[in-house]
Amino acid sequence: MQERTWAASEAPDSDAAVGGIEKYRLPLAVAAAVPVVLVLIYTVGDKDTGLVTQSVVTGLLLGGVYALVSIGLTLIFGVLGVINFAHGAMLSLSMFLVFWLTSTLGLPVYLATVVAVPLMLGFGFVVQGGLLNRLTVSGNHEGSLLVTLGLSLLITNVLLMIFGGRPLSVPGSLEGAWRVFGAIASYERLIAFGGALLVALALTLVLNKTSFGMCIRAVSANSQGAALVGVNVGRVYALTFGIGSACVAVAGGLLAPFLSLTPTVGEEFTILAFVIVVLGGLGSVVGAMVGGIVIGLVQTVGALYLPGTGSLILVFAVFVIVLLFRPQGIFGVTR
Amino acid sequence: MSLLQVEGLTKRFSGLTAVDDINITVADKEFLGIVGPNGAGKTTLFSLISGQLPPTHGRIVFDGVDITGWPADKVASAGLVRTFQLMRPFESMTALENVAVASHHRFRSRRDARRHALAVIERVQLDRYVNAPAGSLPTAGLKRLELARALALEPKLLLLDEVLAGLVPADRAPMIELLGDLHADGLTVLFIEHIMAAVLALSERLLVMHEGAQLALGNPHEMTQDRAVVEAYLGEDYA
Ligand SMILES: Nc1ncnc2c1ncn2[C@@H]1O[C@H](COP(=O)(O)OP(=O)(O)OP(=O)(O)O)[C@@H](O)[C@H]1O
Ligand SMILES: [Mg+2]
Numbered sequence: 384m385q386e387r388t389w390a391a392s393e394a395p396d397s398d399a400a401v402g403g404i405e406k407y408r409l410p411l412a413v414a415a416a417v418p419v420v421l422v423l424i425y426t427v428g429d430k431d432t433g434l435v436t437q438s439v440v441t442g443l444l445l446g447g448v449y450a451l452v453s454i455g456l457t458l459i460f461g462v463l464g465v466i467n468f469a470h471g472a473m474l475s476l477s478m479f480l481v482f483w484l485t486s487t488l489g490l491p492v493y494l495a496t497v498v499a500v501p502l503m504l505g506f507g508f509v510v511q512g513g514l515l516n517r518l519t520v521s522g523n524h525e526g527s528l529l530v531t532l533g534l535s536l537l538i539t540n541v542l543l544m545i546f547g548g549r550p551l552s553v554p555g556s557l558e559g560a561w562r563v564f565g566a567i568a569s570y571e572r573l574i575a576f577g578g579a580l581l582v583a584l585a586l587t588l589v590l591n592k593t594s595f596g597m598c599i600r601a602v603s604a605n606s607q608g609a610a611l612v613g614v615n616v617g618r619v620y621a622l623t624f625g626i627g628s629a630c631v632a633v634a635g636g637l638l639a640p641f642l643s644l645t646p647t648v649g650e651e652f653t654i655l656a657f658v659i660v661v662l663g664g665l666g667s668v669v670g671a672m673v674g675g676i677v678i679g680l681v682q683t684v685g686a687l688y689l690p691g692t693g694s695l696i697l698v699f700a701v702f703v704i705v706l707l708f709r710p711q712g713i714f715g716v717t718r
Numbered sequence: 719m720s721l722l723q724v725e726g727l728t729k730r731f732s733g734l735t736a737v738d739d740i741n742i743t744v745a746d747k748e749f750l751g752i753v754g755p756n757g758a759g760k761t762t763l764f765s766l767i768s769g770q771l772p773p774t775h776g777r778i779v780f781d782g783v784d785i786t787g788w789p790a791d792k793v794a795s796a797g798l799v800r801t802f803q804l805m806r807p808f809e810s811m812t813a814l815e816n817v818a819v820a821s822h823h824r825f826r827s828r829r830d831a832r833r834h835a836l837a838v839i840e841r842v843q844l845d846r847y848v849n850a851p852a853g854s855l856p857t858a859g860l861k862r863l864e865l866a867r868a869l870a871l872e873p874k875l876l877l878l879d880e881v882l883a884g885l886v887p888a889d890r891a892p893m894i895e896l897l898g899d900l901h902a903d904g905l906t907v908l909f910i911e912h913i914m915a916a917v918l919a920l921s922e923r924l925l926v927m928h929e930g931a932q933l934a935l936g937n938p939h940e941m942t943q944d945r946a947v948v949e950a951y952l953g954e955d956y957a
Binding site for chain 2: 593594597598600601604605607608609610611612613614615616
């Protein structure tokens, strides 16, 4: 006897359909804008074609690096609502961990990265589970800020104590480069770019295709509602921070070969990583990927016209313009 | 046998006593209505029983186990589940996923959890919204989603906080029918509701709360004759 219906007057799904188109308008606009701008630069940009191609390739690869650094940050930010001020320091920590594994144990750098991943996962799990959970669960975000800031200082100074302030480099990396359309792409940066794609893909699969990923999304959408259906929110927080830290470990390992390591090397990425996370949409892995590439391209191609720090002005201009039209970021959802 | 025992349950918020010495015993398969004016402490009572708030005093025994002080997720996993007056859906996820998060506690495999979630969605007649994002559902749909999520945990005791509020009258009757069916299938229910017709149609016993305290507990039809109850709940004009 389930004949009687409810809400008969409401037309189902019409809202959802509208939302569906709305949702993709800006991502499509951004995707269209990038090639249009590039074509313009090639045709009427008044620059040497080879130079432009090299900037595009460099920009794409730099974007991959940025994306790699931002993915862990967006996950933690999106799910826990916590701004992890220790993100840069954790990136440095990962790089020095990889440095130590290569220099003392003699592991090849990419194998060292594989070893660093579970170590950083455990580190993140303990930091969130032990230090931050009580603050996050009670919604004390100022407290979390202070704790992560303190953690950042601690990590940086411990690294300084152990390794000193002199720039170090990871031994035995992969030399050489690939030539595309007359431009040069170093193998190390290509691998970093591939790594970013792989991490983004793996994370997207985990979030959308596993029960645990579903719990993460549920906690991110509404932690109280999640607790209500039996999800152990504290444990999800700790594991999410762990997974975010594992992403940072991948970033550290893949970036270490072409950077000179100082205890503050990670901090140099922090501001741009935050810009990318907000631009792409808080908590959106795809957003971090796209945001990273857009920022990388703007920075290097922009440098053709505004050399030096001028290209950073362009980066922030793009940031402000996008947020003006879409405050939740390119792939963000309104909350 | 009693499924839930609440002894001397009290909650103070700096000065205000929101719940004041409540003592109730709920039998297995019972349907207990809870009424009281706005601010009587009904929702706070649910928050205490389901572990969202720690009580100031008192004890909660569920299914023979003292669960006082347990965290909310542990209470829910034990089979004591509440719904919220203000719905708390996972807006960015589909209706099916919303329910599957709960099902996944009863079924380890993802496929089984989804199949179970689908069955629950059919039970509350949400089929047409299965793949719609929860954020796009109309109020009546959200109420059913909230119910479906709770049911997916296969609770022994269900605490319903104003599931009829915000529904247009035409949507109420089918919801009342559904709740009656769930009770007939053996579910124990605590039911907070302002709409007296629904309370009287479903409840076997009635708890009346007033300013946090337990004003009366007993047969609902006898109670509507009680002068003090009518005054507290309906206002003196009705007395
Ligand atoms: N977290 C809190 N802090 C302080 N006071 C609170 C808190 N939660 C509830 N109260 C107060 O406790 C009293 C009881 O509130 P409660 O929400 O339990 O009432 P209710 O019976 O559910 O009312 P309604 O019928 O309007 O839903 C109210 O005076 C409310 O303002
Ligand atoms: Mg209430």
